[in-house]
Amino acid sequence: MTVSPDLDARFREAAVATGLVDVRYDVVDSPVGDLLVAATERGLCRVSFTPDEVEDQLARLFGVRVLRSPLDDVRRELDEYFAGRRTAFDLPIDLRVAPFHEQVLHELARVPYGVTTTYGALAAQVGRPRAARAIGTVMNRNPIPIVLPCHRVVGASGSLTGYGGGLDRKRTLLALEGAILVP
Amino acid sequence: MPTSTQTTDPEIPPFERFYLAHRDDVLRYLRRLLGDRAEDAWQETFLRALRAYDRLEHGRHLRAWAFTIATRVAMDELRARGQVRNTVLQAEAVAAAAELRRPAYRELEPFTDGLPPTERAAVVLRYGYDLAYAQIADALGSSEEAARAAASSGVRRLRRTHDRLA
Numbered sequence: 073m074t075v076s077p078d079l080d081a082r083f084r085e086a087a088v089a090t091g092l093v094d095v096r097y098d099v100v101d102s103p104v105g106d107l108l109v110a111a112t113e114r115g116l117c118r119v120s121f122t123p124d125e126v127e128d129q130l131a132r133l134f135g136v137r138v139l140r141s142p143l144d145d146v147r148r149e150l151d152e153y154f155a156g157r158r159t160a161f162d163l164p165i166d167l168r169v170a171p172f173h174e175q176v177l178h179e180l181a182r183v184p185y186g187v188t189t190t191y192g193a194l195a196a197q198v199g200r201p202r203a204a205r206a207i208g209t210v211m212n213r214n215p216i217p218i219v220l221p222c223h224r225v226v227g228a229s230g231s232l233t234g235y236g237g238g239l240d241r242k243r244t245l246l247a248l249e250g251a252i253l254v255p
Numbered sequence: 256m257p258t259s260t261q262t263t264d265p266e267i268p269p270f271e272r273f274y275l276a277h278r279d280d281v282l283r284y285l286r287r288l289l290g291d292r293a294e295d296a297w298q299e300t301f302l303r304a305l306r307a308y309d310r311l312e313h314g315r316h317l318r319a320w321a322f323t324i325a326t327r328v329a330m331d332e333l334r335a336r337g338q339v340r341n342t343v344l345q346a347e348a349v350a351a352a353a354e355l356r357r358p359a360y361r362e363l364e365p366f367t368d369g370l371p372p373t374e375r376a377a378v379v380l381r382y383g384y385d386l387a388y389a390q391i392a393d394a395l396g397s398s399e400e401a402a403r404a405a406a407s408s409g410v411r412r413l414r415r416t417h418d419r420l421a
Contacts, residue, residue, distance in 0.1 A: 073286060074279045075297075083298050092305050093270075131269040137308050138269035 084141040094135025098143040099123050102154050103248070104241040107218070109146045110134075115164030116146055119216050121237040133168065150218070156248065159185035161219045169215065172198075176210045183224045186249040190228050212236050218245065264313035273308070274301060277321040280384065284322060287367060287379050288329040296332050300325045319390040326376050326394035333372045363413040366420075373397075374409030381406045 075083075087093055095117065097110035108123035109116065110130055117134065120126045130138045145163060152158035167174060179197050183189050191204040191211075200206070211222040217236060223245040227233040235242035246252045268276075281300055285293035303324050311320075360382040367375050373395060380386045380394060392402040 073283050075282050079282075079294055079297070080278070083301055086298060086302060087305055090302060090305065094309070127269045127271060131267075135309060136267050136269055136311075137305060138271050139274070139305075140271055 084139060087139055088141050092137060093139045093141070094137040095130045095133075096139055096141045096143060097126070097130065098140065098147065100143075100147050100150055102150060104218075104237065104244050107150065109143055109150070111143055111146065112166045114166035116216060116219060117166040117168065119218055121217075121241065153218070154248065159249075163219060165216060165219070167216070169213075172206075173210050173213070176207060177214065177216075177220050180211075180214075180222060180225070181220055183221055185221075186251050188224050188226045188246070188251050191225055191233070192228055194225060208234065221245075224249075224251065264315060267308075267311050267314045268317075270305060270308050273304070273317055273321075277318060280318075281321055281325045284379060284384065285325055285329055287383070288326075288372065288375060289332060290368075292332065296325070296328045299328045303328065316390070318384075319386050319393075322380055322384060322386060323390065323394040326380070327396070329376065330372065330395070363410075363417055366413050366416045367409075369416060370409050370412055374405050374412065377402055377405035378409035378413065382410075 088096060091113070095110050095112050097108055097118070100107045100109055105121060106123050108118070108120040108126050110118035110120075110126070112134055118126065118130065127138055149158060149161050149163055153161070167177060169177065175198050176194065179194060191207045192201070195201055195203040195207045198207075207225070211225055212234070214220055214222045214236065217223070223235060223242045232239055232242050232246075243252065278297075278301065282293060282297045285296050285300070289296055300321070304321060307324075311317075364379075364383065367378055370378065376395060377391055380391045381388070386394070388399050388402050388406070391406070392399040395402055395405070397405075
């Protein structure tokens, strides 16, 4: 005798309603593969291209009361984005990173849909014009890719350079936004 | 400064993993104790676990812990129905705790429904889920001797039922 999907769903809903869950997560399918999305009471805290490895990380960062449960708003906005019907996200964000990373990611969030910028330009915008390499590190560790659009940051020559989720995904996202011609 | 026992304690797993590992067994156990009304008790069990989860100090004995909470929830429910009369504490002081082998338990298990609630819990936890008497005592809120007595009294009652029907 096993727990039915209905009973399971009722428990997850009741658990979230207690307000005691530290972090909830869900898996959303997308053109760039399954995405793990996670949120605290404060907002979206993680988007990951590798859903299988994230539970323990979430527990370390946000608390052990990690529970899978539907994140409908996040799913809807991502679906709209991938369908080309959304160019900006309205989701609240819970960003827990070092101050320099936070400053850079806030600047990154202002790079518009369909536009690319460079590591150097972003470095200059945060007042550290020679810190392009450090900007690369911040992009690589971006906890909320896609929503915080690190895929829009490219090398000075226009080459895609690198991406935490792999260059194929970066190419797909930029093509979707019309920032490059072919995926 | 970590002590040697702390370094060997397993980490507390994310709640999701704890829940997935024990949800089915706990439901089966509660069905054995409460029948059709097990689902509410099952949900209450995991909500209580969630409430206490961030106060756990290590990841040992989580299975026994889940059964302990389930037993307490079930006893509350049975008490509310007037079906528990401190049977554990009044359980006959039986000297020989009849050790039941697993195949024998499987044969007797269908008759556990007829046992008084605390004997039922003690027998099912001991022989169905292999919990130690100390853990069963903790679950029942009784002494280890009382838990042992409840289990062995339950076993003798099961055997009598079985022999009568066989």
